[in-house]
Structure formats: C-alpha cells, structure tokens
Amino acid sequence: MRRSFSLLSLALALSACATALDSGFTPAAPPSIDTMKSVVREISADSYEGRAPGSAGEDKTLAYLVQRFSALGLQPGNKGSWFQDVPLVEIAAKNVSLLTFTGGKTPVAAAYGREMVIGTYRTAQPHIVIKDSPVVFVGYGINAPEKGWNDYAGLDVKDKTVLILVNDPDYETASLTGPFNGRAMTYYGRWTYKYEEAARQGAAAAIIVHDTVPAAYGWNVVQSSWTGAQHVADSANGNADKSAAIGWIQKDKAAALMASAGLNLDSLTAAAKKRGFRAVPLPGIKAAVSFDNMIRKHSSKNVVALLPGKTRPDDYILYSAHWDHLGHCEKAPDGDDICNGAVDNATGVAALVAIAEANVRAGPSDRSQVFLAVTAEESGLLGSAYYGDHPLFPLNRTVGGVNIDAMQIWGPAHNVIVIGRGKSALDAYLDRALATQGRVASDEPTPEKGFYYRSDHFSFAKHGVPMLYFETGQDLVTGGQAAGAVAYKDYEEHRYHGPKDEYDPKWDWSGVQADLNLYHDVGRALANTTDWPNWTPADEFRAIRDKDRAGL
Template sequence: MLASLALAITPLMAGCASTSASTPPVASAAPQLSETTLRTVTTRLASDEFEGRSPGTAGEERTVAYLIEQFRAAGLQPGNNGSWTQDVPLVEITASNVSPLTFTTPQGTQTLAHADDFVAGSYRITPQTRIANSDVVFVGYGINAPERDWNDYAGIDVRGKTVVILVNDPDWQQVSVGGQFNGRAMTYYGRWTYKFEEAARQGAAAAIIVHDTEPAAYGWNVVRSSWTGPQYVQDAADNHMDETQANGWIQLARAQALFAAAGQDFNALRDRARQPGFRAVPLTGVQANLSFDNSVRRTMSRNVIGILPGRTRPNEYVLHTAHWDHLGRCEANAAGDDICNGAVDNATGTAALVTLAQEHARVGATDRSLVFLAVTAEESGLLGSKYYAENPVFPLAQTVGGLNMDALSPTGPARDVTVIGRGKSELEAYLTRALAIEGRTASDEPTPEKGYYYRSDHFSFAKLGVPMLYFDAGEDLLEGGTAAGRAAAEDYTVNRYHGPEDEVEAITRWDGMIADLRLFWRIGRELGNSNDWPNWLPGDEFRAARDQSRAGR
C-alpha cells in the first residue's frame, strides 16, 4: 500500500533511542544501489507472465523460482536451514453463485446486487454458506475494548444475527491525535479485520461493514476488486468454524436506505455511535438473507528467505521484509484487462529486497546477519508474515528489528519521508541519522485515520514484540512540492491501487525509489554492525511483548 503523504515536517525527537557509545556511526559513503536491478526485477514480477502473483497459482510458482534465482545472484544464502523457502499452509476459498443480499423490512424487500451494492465471502472452510432470516442489528463501530471503557456489544445478544458495522474508530473525525481511540490516528479497533474478528467472538452469523470512502481510506472500486476473487485463510484443524458464516461490505447509500426502511435514521445513529455509552440498535422487522457456494482448495504457499550471514554475531538478525503477492486475476477493466499486476504494490518492494541484498553483499557482511524475507498472502490479511512471526526461522528474541517495504513511491525524489506510526520505537533514531546524511527530513502521517500501521507486514512482527520501522517517501517532491506529491498519491489510490492499471508502464520515475532505498540501506547497515537492541518506546502497545521475549538475555 502506498502511504506516502506527508504534510507537516516535524523533526524526529533527538535521543529517542538508547544508543550506546559502542554503536558505530551510520555509513556515510553513498551505496551503489542499482536502479537497473530495481527496474528489471519490478518489470519482470509485474509482467503478465506472473499473472498477478496470486498465492497458490502458477504465478506463485514463477515468482518463487524467480526470487530464489535473484537472491542467489545477489549473493545471499538459503535462509531456512538450507532451503530458500518456508511453507505457509493456506486455504483458497472462492465464492460462486452469490445470491443477491436481500433484507425483508417493514416497507418491503430490499435487494442488493453482488459487486455493485455489496460484497461477501466466508472464512469458514465449508462448501456452502446460507444466511436465512437473520435478524439485523446495528452495532456502531463494533468495538469491545474494556481497557478503553467501550463495548458496542454490551447488553445485546447477536448470536445468529447479522451485525452492521461502521468502519474506523469512533473519533476518527477528530482533528488532533489523542483521546479515547487516539483521535485522528486509527487504532487496530478501527481496522475491518478487527471488526470481523470481534463479530465472530460475539457469535454473529454475518458481519457487514458500511463502506464510506473517507474513513475506509479507499473507494468502492478497491473493495470490489479485493473481495470478488479468491480469498485466502490459514489452514486450521477446526476449518475456522468459529468464524462468522459470512463477512462483507455494503455501499453507504444502500445502508442508508435499509435503515430508513426500518424506521431509523442512519446518519443520526452514526452520530450516536461516536459517543461513549452507545448501545446497539436492533433494526426491528429487518432480516437478512444471503447464500453462495464456496470452492475450497488447500494449497501450500511459500515465504522466500535469503540471508547474508553475520561476520561476528551470526545469531543476531536484522530483518528486511516485503510481500511478493498481489491479487492475481481480478475483475476486468474497461479495456478487458483482468490481471492485477501489482507493479507498485508490491513488485517494487520485492525488487527492493533484491537491490538491497545485492549492495550489502557487494560491500560485505555486517557483524549481525541480514535476513531478506519476501512473504506471501499480505493482500489476504498479512498471512505470510503472520505465519513466519508465529513460526520463526530465526528466533524473535534474537531478531534485532526490521525494515518493511510496501509500495515504493513512483513520484520522484522527495525532501521528506513519511514515518508510519511515528513515535513508537527507538528505531526512529536510526532513521534520523540516515536522513541527516541524505539531507532529508521526517514527516508525520497527514492521514493517520487511514491506519497504515496496521495494514502491512511489519504489524505481524510488532504484535509479537519485534521493533519494526515502516516509512514511505513523503509528499514534498523536489519537483512540484507537496501539491504535486499529494496529487500523485491521490491519483495512484483512485486510479491504480488494487486494480489492473497498476502496471509497470505507469511508473515513470525510479530515482525517488533509489533515494529511499539509500535510507533503508544505511539503517540496515547500522543495525547490522551495532551492539544495541532497540526497543519500543515506554508506554507503547508492543513494548511488553518485547520486554518479555528479551528477558534474561
């Protein structure tokens, strides 16, 4: 995902990292990062030959083979006990024969068309999904957070019912950051993944999120392209029968009409749902009906792992991560193109792994081992990184920290970088030093309500305590300033993100990507030669997990 987009340029706090005197200075010599490598690998991965790099397809087979070839040529060694890959057991579930979503209401039946008005799928590994005469309940933001004194499910039993949920947090419209749900900055409670998880814990039969472009951070076109093809879940002995029967999204206008038919004012209820003490509202006389068949296919996908072993402390590891997958075959555009090639997202980040590895190997190994991890199934819910984090090849307690790359900016060099989740970890001091050498600055996210920190693979590691740094090119472009940067980011999100138009031919600038990779290279180099163990800052949500994993070491 492209989270470029910085407005305020605020210097990082000096001295936030516990850097000891033994920490070597960040490398000042400019790395010789190959733009040719970056372009060549991106172009190949984003070609139609790879069919959009969907897990479990011929496109995956070609992707994995090509990455192994490129990692080997870059000078890496196999990263998993002599193997280049780690198996990730997945299940592909493809909905077919999707019926209209119908609601019986006191004013008659409302019929919603699949793809145009709603999308739905199931995480249960079952051949059929049938929702029949399910009572409908509006549960506000669908949050149960005792530590924040908030429970949208208080006093209501939703077992067997269909819950309608708002996207994002209750205070997402707050201008500032801070407050019960961190104001403008989205928490994990605002993510659609959490909302489906909580609905399942509450026993709901179905969970439907109301799509609203601003708080969702993308248009209906993205929802449609992401939810009308195969969906992936991790394989599980219980076939995920503890999940809801169906999860999905509904267009805002259709939700408003539904509520009106039930004698409710959607906009008024949405306002009430933002207030502490909100209680769920049953839509009296409204029942949901939906059915579809599920084509179930178990497949073994793969993470690709290369390593540059450390010279003196090979059992300490610095991670570099990017996801190799994309959406594969998707809904065709007006030109008939049905391949979502994912050139920017994330052929660029995957190519960056190869480019960085090549230069690190040329310069020579660092004291610690450098790990280059290309993960699968990010687009399906960070499944590849989640599997690695829960089944690590290299112990997390011995993993120093990591750098995640997801969608490099094709807009040309920027004066700044946007730090996603700024103010979370001591890794930001390493970025500060690298920026100083490059003559650049760091910016906060101008749209923290979009929750980018919870939308890429670094989150899988952060949840288990590993400090992870994620930043993108900023908007303050050398050519055109913030206006040009903002316009370019918006153009990508609206016209190419998660669609067939994300083609390599649309990438006209590579020099900005190389400028950003110089930062990643410098930080990786310093972490690789340092004696320090960066942590999350005091009070951060992930600090306790890190302290526990590092206890006694």
C-alpha cells in the first residue's frame, strides 16, 4: 500500500530537509533552489553554445564554475588547480568502404550508416584496413570467470573479426534472477564491455549485431550516435591495444551473413543463451573494411573542488555531475541548432554548486567532500572514467557518494526511481532521507535497458566505489503515474538531446528541491559517519571494493 503523501508534507520536507535520522544525519538548512536556478539559467544560455568539450563553450563553463566554487571558499582539488586535464581525441571516420564478407555461398556487403556503422578507438592510426579477416560468432562475447561463463573458451581470435550479440544471455527472463540477473542488464551486456573484452582477446574487429529489443533502442539511435565525429579517451600507446575496428551491423545483414556460411542466426542465438556455448567460426568467411580517420587531439577538463573535513580529512565523499552537452546539433524547425542541455545536465551541475554552498554554510563535515564536474559524459563517460583511472583522491579512501544527472522539472513526485536499487548499502541512506519527506524509493521499471551503466556513477563503481544515482519518480503528486508518463514522454520526444532543452522561467522547481535535498542529506550523512557502506555480497563490484580496502 502506498505511503500517504501530501503537498503539505512535501512543503514541510522542503523547509526541514535535514531532520535528524540515524548517525550522520544532522540538522542543516536545505540547499538553495535560487542558486540552482541561477546556475542553470547561466550555463544553458545560447552564449555557452551547448557546452561541447573542446569548444569556446567549455572555456566559458569552466571559468563560471571556478568563479562559483571559489566564491564559496572551496579549495582547488588538484594540488592548487581547479582542473584535471582529460586527454581526448576527436575521430571522424571518412571514406568508409562497404563492410564485405566473402567466401560463403554469396558475398554479403553492408553500407555505412543505413546497414552498419564502424569506427575505432585507436588515436594514432589515420587509416584502418581490415582485410581477409576470418569471422567468428562469439555469442554474447562474455568472459565471466565468477559465473563460470566464457564465450571465448579455447578460442584464438587474434587478427579475426568477432560477431557479438547485444545484452546478456538471459535478458528475456521475466524475473530478476538468472546467471546474469535475468531481465536486469549487467555490465557484461553493455556494448562497451563487449568491445573491451574483444580487445583483450586480440580481435582485429568487433561487430555487434543490432537487435532493437535487447539493445533498448532502434537503429536510428545507433546511426545518429556512431556517424560523425566521436570523442575517445587518449592513452600513451594511442590505444593500440584496442581492436582496430569496432561497430554495429543490422540484424538482417547478420542473418544474411550466417545464411551465406550455411548457418542460422536464430539457432546460433538460442545456443548462445545456454551455459557451455562455444564460439562458432564461419567456415570460409573473410571480412574486409577500410576507412580514414580525421584525428584531432585536445585536452578537456574536469573541475574539482574540495571542502576539507574537520576530523577525518583523509576520508572522502564524492558528488559528481557532468558539465558537458552536445554543442551545436541538428536544427529544430525554427533554425535553432544549439543543444543547450538545460535539464541534461545543467541541473546536475547546478545541484553540485547548491549542495556545496549548503555544506559551506553548515560548516565542514567530519570527512572531506569532493565536488566533481566531469567532462565528456555524452561521449561515453570519458571524464569520469579518466578520474576513475587517475583519481586525485585515493579511491580506497573514497567512502562513496552521489551522481546527479538531469533533474526533472515537472513537479513533486511521491517516489524516486533508484538506478541500480539493491546494489549497495547506500540504499539505506536514501531510504532514511526519503522518510523525512514521506516518499519512497522505486525499482527501475526497465532494468533491461542497463541505465546503471550509462551515467557517470558507473565509472566509480567499476573501481569499487559505491555511488547512488536516482531519478525523479513518475508517480506525481498532481496527476499520478499517468501525468508522470506524459511528462517523461514529452521531454524525451521534444527536448532530450535537442535544441529545445532550454531554461524556462515557468518550470516547477518544487520537485527539484525535494530531490536536491535528498542528494544533500545522503552526502552529508556519509560525510559525518564512520561507516564504510559496501556493495551487497553478490554484487559484481563487491570483490573490487573488498580487495581495495583490504588492510586499511
């Protein structure tokens, strides 16, 4: 039965958000919604040109955030600097050939854009050529020793092209139980993992077979996201250890390829869902593709601000949000081509500033608090991933934290949707904070879409640091689930990643205030306890955390 909730109880929660709960929750004034408004209004203005990494909009955004953090009296978080350089490379594939498969009953060719997309992570290779590359179907492309699952067992794929299925083997399971959490996607189901594992196995090319249901988006999303310039992280070796070519192919083309090899894609897919599956070489089939790379190296920046702790300054609480957006994008009917990113994610950056301001006003907590505005989230979590690989504060001394991405502005809700609910002990902190507002936490309605692996908190989770991320719930105080569904759909169809995600003075900020208070309360509680919240015993990140914390 739903917990009772009213506008009055919400108002009380907003005015006294930090009601004392268990250890770590201390009374404090709530973060200022006026501060949030001013930041969102500023950095989503047209003059910031959509805040693309490497643009004049980045320079303006960085300068503004430093000005706000400095005015609060925070300290620069990187040895006297407010910035952490993030080396990026912009790569645009040009002169892309057909992706061809020969040696079967009939040749199969896929055209760039409408039938396949291709690219590379290699940042020092202006021309990519895959030629006479044997093709192997590797099922879901998973190597998970802890689950007794290895699609590459007994296989040498050096210089070969691997075809990979998207999502996990048990994604069609109705429940959340199974070797890969049933319907809930694990990281093994994400395309990023599949390319990483293919590279570890030595594959020359890794091609994912697109299927709308397990991918959770249509081919139009793949085509728009993978054509044109791409940002990738740079490395000392120019990412030479990555596969030379990575990409996607339409399912019907993959089926035609299998038929040419005397095989059946549906039968192979069914076999790949079962434990003990072994990869299937496509007899006689050779792959070929080539393309040029237009390469531009540049350095973007994470912004890092520190509020030192008073009694345990070597323990750290992390607040993260991405400052970047898409810059100039496809024009709206009125000619507007600036993707302002007001909701996504000027609201998250504004929340960082407001939460930092509230903590300064309340005085230092026991533990230190780090406010991290990261770059290039829209390019694949690159800024947060760089911090995870090159932390400015030890990750084994980072207690945990919160990630804030796209706070919604359609009014208060009875609930919040926790992305990855049940993964760590941070849920208990959120539940206690929600109790002060008479609200509840809800599970993700579509766990098969793998949202846990698609925002910046994941970059820290990969290194064992528990991070909390939630979204405004759809059960709105005014209008309930029906109104919430309409609001979500309207945003996704008319503003998300488009020129009309702009600041609107008519927004309803009451729901933002309630969620802002939750992020503040959870962070402040973590900053004042001696607890070290961990992942649940069976979680995929538990072993990483336990190893990292061993001996401390």
